[in-house]
């Protein structure tokens with residue numbers, strides 16, 4: 001039983017949620033639960049699954065109620081009001097959505113917690129099965145470690161994300177500045193996402209958030225043709241070559257798209273295992289810019305073609 005004994009030991013980063021996903025995968029496996037995605041995924045792929053996630057009491061249920069224009073979900077000034085991930089169908093600008101309200105997540109030590117044990121599992125599964133996640137942050141509290149942890153999980157799951165700072169009506173100018181600074185400091189790995197301030201209760205700032213949701217979904221499902229990707233790769237290499245590593249000089253030949261939501265770009269060539277992380281980030285930046293991938297994580301993978309000399313030395 002992986003919860004009690006030390007059957008499996010995984011490295012996780014407390015601050016950024018790194019490794020948490022594999023940990024949760026293991027936990028799900030051990031629990032032997034049915035896959036949320038298979039159970040509740042819409043039959044057609046024209047429906048966008050949109051999850052609202054965040055710490056307890058940030059206003060997730062309130063926001064969805066405002067979107068729906070009715071008090072469909074229970075919202076209350078008490079952490080842990082929502083105990084289960086709840087899906088509600090919704091249409092906006094002729095686009096079909098499945099809105100998913102989730103239980104507020106907190107963190108104790110290195111694992112997520114919610115008021116009820118199973119709601120944390122449901123919430124993490126809801127995030128993994130969503131196309132886009134709105135990460136809701138409470139302006140009265142600023143960005144905390146717990147928000148960073150949830151953000152880390154969203155990014156690791158490859159979900160497109162929009163950051164919305166709620167309860168903007170309830171804070172003064174001083175707190176507003178603190179909040180904006182805490183976003184920069186604690187969520188540096190979310191630089192690709194748009195950040196908005198809003199008030200669900202006062203119905204302020206809702207329009208830009210919707211635009212960003214649609215944009216994030218478009219980015220996450222962008223088609224990147226091989227010729228165009230390869231041209232961007234060539235231009236990037238021309239501008240700055242990957243560093244030589246000993247006798248190896250990584251040689252990039254072409255790139256193709258290996259997946260969507262999140263977009264994956266696979267670079268083919270020789271000695272690519274010597275490409276540095278910094279260079280991969282540089283390539284990611286060039287690709288992001290060329291395809292306007294605001295709002296979605298992007299994965300760049302290196303694939304070395306069979307080397308005829310390997311194994312012969």
Ligand SMILES: Nc1nc2c(ncn2[C@@H]2O[C@H](COP(=O)(O)OP(=O)(O)OP(=O)(O)O)[C@@H](O)[C@H]2O)c(=O)[nH]1
Nearest residue numbers: 057058059060061062076077080081082104200201
């Ligand atoms: N001032 C202010 N209060 C808000 C706003 N949005 C929500 N609230 C209040 O925040 C409290 C919590 O709202 P909920 O919608 O229940 O929060 P939640 O994130 O769903 O909470 P859990 O289900 O417990 O995780 C309620 O008292 C809301 O009225 C807002 O924009 N401004």
Ligand SMILES: [Mg+2]
Nearest residue numbers: 060061081082
């Ligand atoms: Mg709720």
